[in-house]
Amino acid sequence: MFHETAFYLSSLLRNCALLSAISQAKQTHAQILVHGFLSNVTLQTDLLLAYCKCGFLQNARRVFDKMPKRNMHSWNILLASYAHNFRYLDAISVFNEFLKMGLRPDHYTLPPVLKACAGIGDAYLCKMLHGRVVRIGFEEYVVVGSLVLDFYVKCGNLVDARRVFSNMSCRDSAVWNLMIAGFGRAGFYSDALNCFRSMLSEGENMDSMTIPSILNACGGEGDLMKGKEIHGQVVKSFIFDGDVAINNSLIDMYAKCGCLHDSEKVFRSMHELNLITWTTMISCYGVHGKGEDSLALFNKMRDCGFKPNSVTLTAVLASCSHSGLIDQGRRIFNSISFDYELEPSVEHYACMVDLLARFGHLEEALELVQNMKLVVTPSVWGALLSGCMMHNNVEIGEIAALRLFDLEPRNSSNYIALCSIYDSLNIRDRVSLIRAKMRNLSLVKTPGCSWITIAGKTHEFYQGDHSHPETPMVYEMLDRMVKASVFPGDCELGDCLWTDTRHSGPGCKGGGEAKGAKDCPKLRRGALAVVAGIKNSWGGGCRRITGNEGKKPQLKSRLFNFSGFRAEPWVLVGWRFWNLLAQNWGHQIHVYPPCTNKQELIEKVF
Numbered sequence: 001m002f003h004e005t006a007f008y009l010s011s012l013l014r015n016c017a018l019l020s021a022i023s024q025a026k027q028t029h030a031q032i033l034v035h036g037f038l039s040n041v042t043l044q045t046d047l048l049l050a051y052c053k054c055g056f057l058q059n060a061r062r063v064f065d066k067m068p069k070r071n072m073h074s075w076n077i078l079l080a081s082y083a084h085n086f087r088y089l090d091a092i093s094v095f096n097e098f099l100k101m102g103l104r105p106d107h108y109t110l111p112p113v114l115k116a117c118a119g120i121g122d123a124y125l126c127k128m129l130h131g132r133v134v135r136i137g138f139e140e141y142v143v144v145g146s147l148v149l150d151f152y153v154k155c156g157n158l159v160d161a162r163r164v165f166s167n168m169s170c171r172d173s174a175v176w177n178l179m180i181a182g183f184g185r186a187g188f189y190s191d192a193l194n195c196f197r198s199m200l201s202e203g204e205n206m207d208s209m210t211i212p213s214i215l216n217a218c219g220g221e222g223d224l225m226k227g228k229e230i231h232g233q234v235v236k237s238f239i240f241d242g243d244v245a246i247n248n249s250l251i252d253m254y255a256k257c258g259c260l261h262d263s264e265k266v267f268r269s270m271h272e273l274n275l276i277t278w279t280t281m282i283s284c285y286g287v288h289g290k291g292e293d294s295l296a297l298f299n300k301m302r303d304c305g306f307k308p309n310s311v312t313l314t315a316v317l318a319s320c321s322h323s324g325l326i327d328q329g330r331r332i333f334n335s336i337s338f339d340y341e342l343e344p345s346v347e348h349y350a351c352m353v354d355l356l357a358r359f360g361h362l363e364e365a366l367e368l369v370q371n372m373k374l375v376v377t378p379s380v381w382g383a384l385l386s387g388c389m390m391h392n393n394v395e396i397g398e399i400a401a402l403r404l405f406d407l408e409p410r411n412s413s414n415y416i417a418l419c420s421i422y423d424s425l426n427i428r429d430r431v432s433l434i435r436a437k438m439r440n441l442s443l444v445k446t447p448g449c450s451w452i453t454i455a456g457k458t459h460e461f462y463q464g465d466h467s468h469p470e471t472p473m474v475y476e477m478l479d480r481m482v483k484a485s486v487f488p489g490d491c492e493l494g495d496c497l498w499t500d501t502r503h504s505g506p507g508c509k510g511g512g513e514a515k516g517a518k519d520c521p522k523l524r525r526g527a528l529a530v531v532a533g534i535k536n537s538w539g540g541g542c543r544r545i546t547g548n549e550g551k552k553p554q555l556k557s558r559l560f561n562f563s564g565f566r567a568e569p570w571v572l573v574g575w576r577f578w579n580l581l582a583q584n585w586g587h588q589i590h591v592y593p594p595c596t597n598k599q600e601l602i603e604k605v606f
Contacts, residue, residue, distance in 0.1 A: 006040055013046035017053040025050040041067075045074045052081035076108045083112035083119075091116040092125070105132070107141045114147040118154050126151045130164075139167060146175050153182030173207050181213040189221035206233075208243055215249040219256030227253045244272055248280050255284035275306050283315040291323025310345055317351035321358060329355045343373075350379040357387020362396050378407045382414070389417045397421045412443040450529040461528040470532045 009028055016025035029047055037043050044067050051060035064070070064078050075098055082091035095113045098105070105113075110133060117126040130148050138144045145168045152161035165171075165179050176199040183192035196214045199206070206214070211230060218227035231250055234240045247270050254262040267281050278301040285294035298316050301308070308316070313336055320329035333352045336344045349372055356365035365384055369376055381400045388397030401418040408414060415438050422430040438444075450461050461468060 005035060006037055006043060009035075009037065010043055010046050013043070013050045017046070017050040020054045022051075022054040022056060025054060039068070041069055041071060045071065045077070048074055049077050052077055055085070057081060057085060057087070072103070072106060072109070075103070076106075076112075079109060079112040083115045086119065088116035088119040092120070092122075105136070107138050107144055110138060111143050111147050114144070114151055118147070118151040121155065123155060123157075126155075139164075140169060142168070142170055142172055142175065146172075146178060149175065149178050153178055153185070156186055158182060158186055158188070171202075171204070173204055173210065176204055177207070177209045177213060180210065180217070184213050184217045184220065187220065189217040189223075192217035193221060193223060193226065208240060208246065211240060211243075211246045212249040215246075215253040219253035222257055224257040224259065227257060242271065244270070244274055244277065248274075248277050251277070251280050251284060255287060260284060260288045260290075273304075275309060275312065278306055279308075279312040279315050282312065282319060286315060286319025286322050289322050291319045291325045291328075294319035294323075295325070295328055308340060310342060310348070313340070313342070314345070314347045314351060317348060317355070321351055321355035324355075324359050326355060326359055326361070346374055346377050346380065349374070350377070350383050353380055354383035354387070357384050358390060360387075360391055362387055362391060362393050366396050366399065376403070378404055378411070381407070385414065385417050389420055392421055392424045394421050394425055394427070410441070410443065412438065412445050415443060416445055452529040452532060459529070459532055461532070468528075471528070474528050474532050 009032055012028045013025060015021070016028065025047075028050075032038055032040075032043055032047065044063065048060050048063050048067075051057070051063060060078065060081065064074065067074060075094070079091050079094055079098075082088070082094065091112055095105075095109075095116075098109070110129065114126065114129055117129060126148075133139055133144055133148060139148075145164060149161055149164045149168075152158070152164060161179065161182055165175070168175060176195070180192050180195050180199070183189070183195060192214065196206075196210070196217070199210075211234065215227060215230060218224070218230065227250075234243075234246055234250070240246055247266055250266045251263045254260070254266065263281065263284050267277070270277065278297065282294050282297050282301070285291070285297060294316060298308070298312075301312075313332065316332050317329055320326070320332065329352060333344065333348060336342050336348060349368065353365045353369055356362070356368065362384070365387060369380055369384060372380070381403045385397055385400040385404060388394075388400060397418060401414055404411065404414040415434050419431055419434040422428075422434065447462050452459050452461075459468065459470060461471075466472075
């Protein structure tokens with residue numbers, strides 16, 4: 001009779017755990033006490049499981065603490081429940097108690113503890129656990145290995161993550177997704193794409209978690225063809241076609257690749273829209289300088305009943321900043337508190353300061369920073385310093401730079417920005433002072449690089465570097481363009497080709513003394529990359545150029561397309577190319593087509 005009653009109560013508790021029926025679980029707990037079955041280890045473990053599944057962790061802990069004899073199952077239940085409910089410190093505390101009792105963890109014990117380590121960012125403890133995993137021989141278990149991999153990926157430690165990944169003999173789609181997402185999050189987009197190709201070659205199929213990660217990598221790397229290939233597979237599959245997260249990633253990918261029209265087509269084709277969809281499309285318009293369209297879409301989103309969150313408002317403010325919509329930006333910023341009952345975040349302040357500073361309202365921007373209720377972060381001071389650099393305001397620039405020196409003493413770009421302001425105002429003694437300080441701190445400027453993909457191969461161009469094999473051809477072509485008077489006499493060519501018009505080449509604004517483009521150390525690397533693309537574009541197709549820095553803080557790593565060379569090759573060189581280059585690097589120029597005869601232009605250059 002004793003065993004039958006205990007078995008019946010155990011079945012009740014397990015049903016309560018499955019159904020999260022806390023009331024019935026408490027009644028069963030009372031029955032266990034009445035019948036004197038509390039010493040039964042199986043019933044104690046089932047009771048612990050029921051309370052954990054129902055989310056009553058305090059009751060579960062009381063049951064656990066009163067257990068005279070705990071089996072491995074009871075330890076694993078409590079550890080998993082703490083980790084699942086984000087009570088990471090409690091999970092680690094229980095695990096320490098587990099170890100003090102001399103118990104040996106199994107492959108069910110370690111995953112929740114690894115998750116807890118990742119949650120609190122305890123790198124030392126996670127490495128210790130990784131060592132224990134290797135010693136015990138649990139690396140072969142996919143769940144254990146994937147959690148170790150997940151920790152290293154979240155910490156940005158891709159060296160150890162890659163090592164763990166390589167040592168895993170069995171990899172499921174979740175493991176591949178972790179590695180691909182980790183590479184993408186760290187900005188190693190080419191590695192993410194290579195990892196994806198390896199995944200397919202090993203016979204693993206992509207799933208709904210793989211596609212957003214690989215589309216993010218395609219957008220970051222500028223691999224439009226691979227992005228379109230993935231899009232084609234999505235369209236063919238009935239499983240993925242209506243997935244909102246995948247469509248959101250497609251919108252973002254096309255926009256990052258410069259194909260805003262394709263982003264709009266994906267957006268219009270979606271039958272189900274969520275807040276992330278609206279926010280992504282708003283951000284895409286903003287990055288492409290279409291602030292008015294971004295605001296119109298924002299208003300349409302509100303009309304459809306969606307309430308913007310903090311990320312949406314950041315996207316709208318950034319759009320206003322990119323397009324110079326100062327009044328609209330002020331109105332959106334003020335509405336954060338009054339209309340949406342949110343507190344402006346640091347990101348909101350950074351966007352607003354960037355908007356004001358970029359368009360010359362530096363005093364207002366400084367006042368906004370000084371009145372911030374939040375701790376002022378480097379992103380806010382950096383936006384102010386960038387505006388001061390654009391408008392050569394040394395007084396406010398020094399205030400922003402000195403704060404940044406305290407917050408980011410090892411960030412060379414802050415010193416270079418202040419040095420640029422001094423240099424533009426010809427304050428030579430302060431330029432020397434900043435450079436001396438950089439030498440004392442052993443700081444060097446990260447070289448600016450522009451790269452372009454031609455026929456599947458990436459070509460990199462650095463400013464002042466002549467080592468690239470295409471460099472002689474590019475400089476020769478630039479010289480021919482200038483000598484052939486492809487540009488009209490009033491063209492601000494120096495703003496396109498040279499970073500400093502005081503060092504311009506022949507035919508440029510400033511009338512420098514250099515004999516040719518190659519003799520000029522200030523020639524823009526972006527111009528080199530684009531001309532290389534044009535020179536190699538007679539077969540048609542599309543060429544892409546990317547830069548690792550830009551005048552506008554929010555427009556770093558901008559990409560743009562130029563195509564159609566077979567139809568009208570040198571009209572594009574004559575004016576459309578330079579206008580496009582100027583738009584993407586933030587320079588104001590006025591270039592007009594000198595003639596409409598395409599053959600004449602081709603003959604001039606060649």
